[in-house]
Amino acid sequence: MTTEKNKVVIIGSGPAGYTAAIYAARAGLKPILYTGGQPGGQLTTTNDVENFPGYPEGINGPQMMMDLQKQAERFGTKINYGLVTAVDFKDYPFRLLIDEKKEVMAESVIVATGATAKYLGLPSEEKYANRGVSACAVCDGYFYRGKEVAVVGAGDSAAEEATYLANLCTKVHLIVRRGEMRASKIMQHRVMNNSTIQIHWNTETEEILGDDNGVTGASLINVITKEKETISVEGFFLAIGHKPNTEIFKGILDMDEAGYVKVKPGTTKTNIEGIYAVGDVADRVYRQAITAAGTGCMGALDAEKFLVSKEVENAK
Ligand code: NDP
Numbered sequence: 185m186t187t188e189k190n191k192v193v194i195i196g197s198g199p200a201g202y203t204a205a206i207y208a209a210r211a212g213l214k215p216i217l218y219t220g221g222q223p224g225g226q227l228t229t230t231n232d233v234e235n236f237p238g239y240p241e242g243i244n245g246p247q248m249m250m251d252l253q254k255q256a257e258r259f260g261t262k263i264n265y266g267l268v269t270a271v272d273f274k275d276y277p278f279r280l281l282i283d284e285k286k287e288v289m290a291e292s293v294i295v296a297t298g299a300t301a302k303y304l305g306l307p308s309e310e311k312y313a314n315r316g317v318s319a320c321a322v323c324d325g326y327f328y329r330g331k332e333v334a335v336v337g338a339g340d341s342a343a344e345e346a347t348y349l350a351n352l353c354t355k356v357h358l359i360v361r362r363g364e365m366r367a368s369k370i371m372q373h374r375v376m377n378n379s380t381i382q383i384h385w386n387t388e389t390e391e392i393l394g395d396d397n398g399v400t401g402a403s404l405i406n407v408i409t410k411e412k413e414t415i416s417v418e419g420f421f422l423a424i425g426h427k428p429n430t431e432i433f434k435g436i437l438d439m440d441e442a443g444y445v446k447v448k449p450g451t452t453k454t455n456i457e458g459i460y461a462v463g464d465v466a467d468r469v470y471r472q473a474i475t476a477a478g479t480g481c482m483g484a485l486d487a488e489k490f491l492v493s494k495e496v497e498n499a500k
Contacts, residue, residue: 198225200463316399
């Protein structure tokens with residue numbers, strides 16, 4: 185088994201990982217970045233990104249990620265297309281196993297593994313991905329202004345996304361699988377008092393309908409009465425939660441009950457000195473490309489400071 189030793193290893197290739205890489209590389213730390221199974225992260229599943237500052241005309245999501253990669257490489261980041269399959273943070277330097285075969289040593293690690301939006305699991309969801317099906321109203325809602333849309337879910341995200349879309353769209357169908365919502369009372373109140381939002385209680389989605397241009401509607405079923413109905417919508421938004429990609433850190437890094445990595449407020453520091461968590465993996469609230477990029481920068485600065493303090497310690 186070959187073992188490399190690095191100052192900084194970054195796990196993940198979304199805006200958080202690449203921003204951490206740009207800062208660490210410019211600080212001369214020669215970071216190594218492992219892309220994970222979805223190089224470019226969640227933004228590669230989006231068409232146009234119009235809310236990232238600096239792009240007055242918007243930018244295509246996959247293009248933006250390629251640009252970030254190029255920028256990281258320009259300053260000396262080594263990008264590896266591999267998956268970190270296990271970590272050992274007990275001893276120092278830390279050890280990471282890549283693709284279950286290669287071992288890498290790291291003096292510091294920046295965890296930027298992100299989160300994955302949950303989907304219903306319908307074949308039509310995949311078929312119309314990026315053509316009407318979206319898991320982010322703030323990212324894609326603008327493209328449906330003046331149109332009719334649906335939101336699935338009954339938590340704070342669904343309530344927030346439905347309210348957000350109600351400002352842009354002619355009608356929002358909120359599809360709730362039970363007879364009540366789990367969203368906070370204030371968010372429920374907003375949804376229920378918004379005349380643009382129609383709530384479909386006890387309702388599940390059987391299929392998303394569409395044609396060559398994308399989504400045209402959805403067929404719904406009331407799980408109690410078994411009555412079916414078809415709604416006409418051009419946008420179909422999933423807001424049924426996210427799953428942080430933290431499997432390999434279970435029992436190693438402190439996490440909240442949903443599996444998001446806990447960081448010391450105002451920093452990217454985890455419970456282990458030298459390991460930093462940035463982007464959606466440590467953020468269940470904002471989950472935006474720009475906030476992920478911001479914490480990616482913080483992670484690189486935190487790692488750099490840690491490495492300097494280690495050098496000072498070793499020189500004594
Ligand atoms: P939640 O896990 O809170 O809610 C997910 C919702 O999706 C539930 O209502 C659930 O239904 C529903 N759901 C799950 N699977 C399916 C399915 N297969 N079909 C239909 N519906 C389904 O996720 P959120 O993303 O809403 O929130 C995550 C966390 O982030 C929460 O703690 C929330 O409070 C917080 N948050 C806070 C915000 C704020 O404060 N502004 C904004 C957004 C999120 P059921 O209820 O039946 O289980």
